[in-house]
Amino acid sequence: MPPRKKALPRPLPEGWIVTDAEKRQWRLGKMIGQGGFGLIYLASPGTGKHDEDEAEFVIKVEYKENGPLFSELKFYQRAAKPADIQKWMQVKRLRFLGIPKYCGHGIVEFDELSYRFMVIERLGKDLQHIFEKQGKMFKNQVVLNLGLKMLHVLEYIHENEYIHGDIKAANILLGFKDSNKLYLADYGLSYRYSPNQIHKKYEERPKKGHNGTIEYTSIDAHKGVAPSRRSDLEILGYCMLHWMCGKLPWEQYLNKPELVLEAKTKLMEKLPESVTQISPHGAKCGEIAKILSLVKKLGYDERPNYHMLQKILLDGLKETQKDFNDFLDFSPVSEVEAHGYCLYNHATTIKSVRRDIRTTQPVEKCLNESKTSLTRSRMVQNKVKEDLDAKWEEAKENENSLEKHKKYKKKNKTEENHFNKITQNLTKELKPRTTQLLTKKKYAEDECNKLTGSDRQYEDEYLIQQANDDQIEFSWRKWCLLLVFLIILIVIVTLY
Structure with missing residues (x-):
């Protein structure tokens, strides 16, 4: 919490040198104003005397125990840093932001009294x-x-x-x-x-x-x-x-x-x-x-x-x-x-x-200005009336357009409901037919499976029969060859 407030401080002597917290020295010029609890002096950097008319800084001075300058100083230190202000101006695209530039502060002793001071731009x-x-x-x-x-x-x-x-x-x-x-x-x-x-x-x-x-x-x-x-x-x-x-x-x-x-x-x-x-x-x-x-x-x-x-x-x-x-x-x-x-x-x-009429303006001039002002007012009124009429017509068109949109939307809603109803009816009708078709499909698949099993049985019997026929044919050929061999053997024995 800032310290409690007190009365105005005793004036400091012109030309007094004060040193801020950053060890920079400032020379006090003449006093140019006072606030509720403080005094304001022109100031210049350094210890040399400068032209006061061209001084670019001021120093605000209060008793150390006073509150307002303490609060102001805290504001500048926390929220008004030059770098922060410059960044804000760039973000907001501003050429200028009206917050004074803070330059320094410190405590000074004079005549057994403690003063707080702050330096800002003039x-x-x-x-x-x-x-x-x-x-x-x-x-x-x-x-x-x-x-x-x-x-x-x-x-x-x-x-x-x-x-x-x-x-x-x-x-x-x-x-x-x-x-x-x-x-x-x-x-x-x-x-x-x-x-x-x-x-x-x-x-x-x-x-x-x-x-x-x-x-x-x-x-x-x-x-x-x-x-x-x-x-x-x-x-x-x-x-x-x-x-x-x-x-x-x-x-x-x-x-x-x-x-x-x-x-x-x-x-x-x-x-x-x-x-x-x-x-x-x-x-x-x-x-x-x-x-x-x-x-x-x-x-x-x-x-x-x-x-x-x-x-x-x-x-x-x-x-x-x-x-x-x-x-x-x-x-x-x-x-x-x-x-x-x-x-x-x-x-x-x-x-x-x-x-004004009595002291500065002739009556005629004031009346002429009044007529001119009245004419301008009427022109403005007519312009306003035209704008209102145009807006009224636009509002009517918007209202008609809105009604058409509502009717179109209502018609689409009706058609949508009709379509949904037809869809529901078709679904109801197709459901038993679908069940019937599925049953027939299953029956057909079963029959197909049966037929496939019969074909396989016939194929096996055919293969067995074919094997038997081949075996019989082989036996017949074997006996024929044996008989021919015997005949040839008998012929040879007879000849010898």
Whole structure:
């Protein structure tokens, strides 16, 4: 377990040299920020002084006993190794994955106090700063692109058994030298949801409820349940809804967590209507409603279908004719430029339009834009109607085809039954005939055997008779020869 949290540490002097666990030395520059429990300094490798404007590293410092930096450090050591991130990008065919590069850590002593520090790459402005500068509203394509980039990061984190736990605009930063790169930073509340591949059990703990940033924290966190993968996705959905609409339904209850929980529960129970009702006319919130609907169906320990979630946002980007890798246009925009409309159905937005008319736009220009927007809306409606009619005709054809198939199948079934019946009848008829034929066959074989035995008896008698005849013939010849011999003998005796 990480140590308990404490207050902000005393600042370290600028130019202080610290040595990390790998014996590398880092020089602290000026302090550029602070978090809930730590300080952030610019840093440069080595002991020499460098140009701080070009510093490519920062050092996060907390008291050694504090918990957030300890948790963040463990996340980087276990789940965010540069080699692992590079391999993941190759497998997923990504050009970039928004996790800051970890460079080192260590313990340093100053003024009889122990500090823990961690070195990571330097990042640029946070998204919250840009969001507020733009009047708390982003363009449709920007929100969809932001959501898609964060989904890729969350998929990697979740596959490494971790939860981020505190997704918000303040923790999403632009790259230091490339503002098109977005990083999900600050893993002080990261949580290992499945140590040793055993998921944490669902258990409500009211005393630990409402943890995290109240605007975006998940329903599970409100109930004191340990965070899970669905918690991160739910938080991301709330963030996207805020970026797209400029407000959330529970903003007026932030000092009353129970009312915030009630409002979030109501929103999730009545999806997708609840999202479309709060979204300004023209805002593309359909994708956000789909994502939250999928999150709502997820089990506490169930693995999300990241591919499906990413496809929802990719399809939305295709409709805006933007690509995932396109440059993120964070230029300041009005609500009209962000969502393509001028007149709104909501009372709160009507006030802002009237203010725009009074201060920045002539009435004629706003009316012309309204007419143009109305014409576009009608064109879209006609296109939708044509698509629906085409789908209706296709459905009818499919229905007719299905009926034909059913009739054909039924006819084949009838013919099959008829054939089976004929087969059964023939079998019944042929069975006695087969028995009769087998009986006749056996009788014929017996007769054949008898005839074969008689032939053999006749053959033996014939051979005996033939032998007797041969013997008689031999005897007759023998006597003839003897008689001739006697006659010749008598003649010879007579002559002498």
